[in-house]
Amino acid sequence: MSTIDTCWLLALIAFVGRGGATADAGARAVVAEAGTGEDAALPVVVVTPDPDGAVQASIVGTEATYGSPAPPEAGPAGQMLRGAEIARDEVSDITAILLWPGRMTWVGPETVTSLIETHGVEPGSMLRPGWRGETGWPVLLPMSALDHLRAVSPERMPPDVIEDIAGYVPTRVVDVGGGTGRLLTAVLEQAPASTGVLFELPHVIADAGDAASDRLRLVAGDFLADPLPAAEAYILMEVLHDWSDDDATRILTAVRRAAAPGARLIIVEVLVPDSPGPDHSKVLDIMMLAVTGGRERTRGQYETLLTETGFELRRVMPTHSSYFIVEATAV
Numbered sequence: 001m002s003t004i005d006t007c008w009l010l011a012l013i014a015f016v017g018r019g020g021a022t023a024d025a026g027a028r029a030v031v032a033e034a035g036t037g038e039d040a041a042l043p044v045v046v047v048t049p050d051p052d053g054a055v056q057a058s059i060v061g062t063e064a065t066y067g068s069p070a071p072p073e074a075g076p077a078g079q080m081l082r083g084a085e086i087a088r089d090e091v092s093d094i095t096a097i098l099l100w101p102g103r104m105t106w107v108g109p110e111t112v113t114s115l116i117e118t119h120g121v122e123p124g125s126m127l128r129p130g131w132r133g134e135t136g137w138p139v140l141l142p143m144s145a146l147d148h149l150r151a152v153s154p155e156r157m158p159p160d161v162i163e164d165i166a167g168y169v170p171t172r173v174v175d176v177g178g179g180t181g182r183l184l185t186a187v188l189e190q191a192p193a194s195t196g197v198l199f200e201l202p203h204v205i206a207d208a209g210d211a212a213s214d215r216l217r218l219v220a221g222d223f224l225a226d227p228l229p230a231a232e233a234y235i236l237m238e239v240l241h242d243w244s245d246d247d248a249t250r251i252l253t254a255v256r257r258a259a260a261p262g263a264r265l266i267i268v269e270v271l272v273p274d275s276p277g278p279d280h281s282k283v284l285d286i287m288m289l290a291v292t293g294g295r296e297r298t299r300g301q302y303e304t305l306l307t308e309t310g311f312e313l314r315r316v317m318p319t320h321s322s323y324f325i326v327e328a329t330a331v
């Protein structure tokens with residue numbers, strides 16, 4: 001079990017099965033994985049029905065705390081909230097919780113704590129590992145998100161609860177090759193809780209001073225040579241089309257290296273349709289080849305590049321302009 005940076009104080013909220021026997025096994029597994037006694041890295045709160053007392057019996061002598069669930073009509077969001085409130089009573093200055101559906105044991109809390117250490121996720125931000133394009137677990141949720149959790153409908157299933165909250169939680173966005181920061185400035189205006197990093201070549205950063213603010217940081221560097229800042233979201237607008245497939249692969253690999261699993265990648269580009277016939281994108285394709293050695297690409301070509309570099313394509317959205325948004329998740 002790795003130790004946690006002192007700026008984090010976490011509790012693990014485990015949701016285990018509905019039946020006594022399953023809950024017992026699930027509770028034991030979670031408590032065992034999270035560690036107990038002096039070496040315990042995480043206080044554990046187990047939230048599950050316990051009609052025959054089997055769960056509470058199974059955690060006697062451990063550091064875990066039993067929490068009786070909220071009424072069924074509170075739904076999954078209500079159970080998560082109940083766990084967070086119990087955790088806060090147990091550990092008063094807690095800053096984040098790990099939500100762990102007890103039977104999903106494919107990633108241990110040590111994986112998450114080492115992710116936090118490696119990527120330096122900012123306190124107050126959310127970490128949700130991706131797994132085959134779906135929300136993975138455990139999810140790191142800042143306590144500051146509890147008000148949003150309260151507002152989630154009881155009908156929503158756990159992955160949807162996380163999606164809903166993610167829309168509100170502060171996110172760090174890096175605009176890679178973002179020019180003088182016009183797009184990133186507009187994005188941060190729409191996401192007042194978020195912060196941004198403009199990553200650009202030094203001579204462009206020298207001209208981007210007007211964009212800098214307490215929420216928008218300028219970082220000079222070369223995405224083919226320098227490490228990119230860690231973040232929960234990355235933008236690449238009209239960057240990949242400047243480059244050959246080999247170089248586009250290098251850029252995407254650099255983003256993937258910096259991105260936490262589950263981080264979003266937003267590519268904004270013109271897409272070449274699969275169908276034959278004239279299209280504006282095909283003119284641009286020839287221009288890119290002639291001017292930069294790059295190319296415009298089809299959806300399928302982006303998907304191949306993304307898959308080969310550790311991303312999963314989530315969706316492709318048209319916009320009111322000729323650009324498309326290609327959204328992917330780091331896996």
Ligand SMILES: C[S@@+](CC[C@H](N)C(=O)[O-])C[C@H]1O[C@@H](n2cnc3c(N)ncnc32)[C@H](O)[C@@H]1O
Pocket residue numbers: 176177178179180183199200201204221222223224236237238239242
């Ligand atoms: C076509 S512009 C797109 C600018 C911006 N994303 C936009 O859509 O307005 C490509 C940008 O990539 C930046 N760029 C090119 N090579 C780079 C490198 N090696 N590292 C970082 N940025 C680079 C350029 O400075 C330029 O601003």
